[in-house]
Amino acid sequence: MVHCKDACNLSSEHLYWDEPQKREDKFVASGKSVSCRMCGRSFGTIHSREQHERQEHHFTASQRARMSTAFSPDTILDQRSPQLLQKFMETNLRPQMGLLRVACAEEVENLIDLIQKCCPISVTRLIKGGSYFKGTDTRSWSDIDVVIFSSSFLSIDDCKEKISSMLCGLENNLKISVMTNRILIERKASLSLRFQFKCFKDLHIHHFDVMLCYDLLGPIASQDAKRNLYRQLYNCGDDVKIQLYSISLLKYQVDFVKASTLGVKDLIRLVKHWFKTSVAKPTEANRFRRLPSSYAMELITIYVWQLAGKPIFFSLVQGLRAVLKFLVNCRDIFIIWCDHYDKNLSIVKEVLQKQTRPFILDPVNPTFNVCENSNAWDEVTHVARQSLLKPLLSGVQAKAPWLFTNNW
Template structure:
């Protein structure tokens, strides 16, 4: 319980919602939480008697085939397209709350998540970190030699193999395909040496509507997985555990021995290849009114092409900066432990959008210093509660959906340029850790004595 102004408010410890009386709180507990327990693996609240079935359906263990794989497992793929209230999930336990404030209060009270503990759990600079470089030349050389994909015959061979596996997916797909959309870092041009991800959305007219798609999806995904396992490429495909809406596997390029993470998503085509402005606004309205996370995921698959186009339109220099910031995330944060296994750092899509926004604030320079660009991004991350980034290519600032999303005033706030209902920052519950590591990074040798220069002078106000 806490005091709000002159009125008492009664807080539900299960979900963080507030109520004006104890009676209202008791009614809420009986209606929403009675007989339910938290799944220790995913944090979802499920009926006690269905917990075992939930674990079998959603958390099956790795098969012997995956455990015996011949190349290193990559990091877990992030949640796609939509936020699933990660920002209100505890970092140390599976509890979820109604507000970020309630979640933070719980972390302090129940887990003693102090500033010193946050610093200890967040920071993990790897040996020979790029932040220890002494000059811009070293950083530029690192990007060109270690991060940017190698051009030439190797790149051509890689592209040929990826196109071949996509054709195989089309051949193995058990339904007729009306339209296909490609996404992921490989398609956007933000992939790095040694690893990339590829998203494939397959639209089929065999799905009569959204409900029919949801009903048939598990069988379609299972069928596709079985066919791929029987194909001539099976030895180079490592399946992940089944996902609610997609088939995920890792594919090994034969010649230069690097990997690609594939996410195959069958879907009912709700938007079409060239929707009118009015139809698109109606589509956004349906997403906004939808309360089913799985349905929102299916709706949002139709927007992948616009997300890809937005990132892909960036210059090569901006994509190098994106690669650099992603590398900073991979090499500057402590790995999650059993104690904070529910921590979620910002998605790679959020990183891409932040980088593009900073570049646009600088006036979209064609040539610029990577150190200046990275310094500006880290300074913005330190001030994450003030972050408010929006674009209006696909929706008007006067649209009702945009206004409602903007009025929520959740921070940090980065509105998906293709979806006015999606704040991409909500996929993370660790922005305070990001700010801490960014602050520490700015004290490293790479930024020693570095001052803002044109066109980055706007950072002097930060």
């Protein structure tokens, strides 16, 4: 959430309203790791893509350093004690609780009820996601995903054919609703209605993605139903249908992150803030650069915490240091969870054979390497390495239960 009085003493109109932000697409097709970040040309392998960047665009190590790093003047990395970092978390990153949070929750639920009423097709069931419902939102950013499943769609193919007109109908209905003055429609997304919502007394803003889909799995999915969905995903060559299939798994992605402890969610907020205030924005020269998604950063943070033995209480400095050291070795990243699928499943084995590093297999979708959507992991590595030299982390020694980071 963007709290204008607490965050920067500016009116909400000057924070995000009328300035739609570039937001990552949901369930984008994989393969972007092999596209040039300067011209967008695609290659068969990451190695050939990098060779092209060096030869055709003179993308040297020094140029990468200049284009990847942009520490903000008030970076948290200049803090000099764990106590100051903890205070920064509590006063600047963690959303305010109490009556404001309660009022916010009521406003969000009222809008979601309105979305259902404005939906031009019948609503079979609805699931909610995004950082707000995962509990990883910050004071400067809150995104909410709403997926509406409808029996009006007869199949995935029927959904693909009708979804554009249905989203237009929903948009038109919202524009004439009682909340129209509090909604700003953003640029069109391929499979969602994307808008900003002025929440409680216009003090903060939520970024909504509303998606419509055919209900493949139902409210309680059997293992057979999931395995059938995985097969359809793996064999599908249609990017739109891949995204529609994947939407059915959103609930399980949300539950995976949501199950983390409060400490882990604070660490996720810290990692996101580090990313936002340390990695440079793309320019015209590298406009085809694609940074890792926030979901990828969430999964990495959770994995590193799990390596530490899932401590309930821990130092944010030690946790951040561990995540950054992990990112320094991006090319060695290999992460797989087996909560929703068996690693011996034939599809999983086939995906593992095709793996490229870094590799993070989505914990609920064994056909999707979450890292594949980025072609700038080398830049993330550089920024992480430079961040470890900053006052907050320079000279910090690993303490239990983070001693395993000494091997990185």
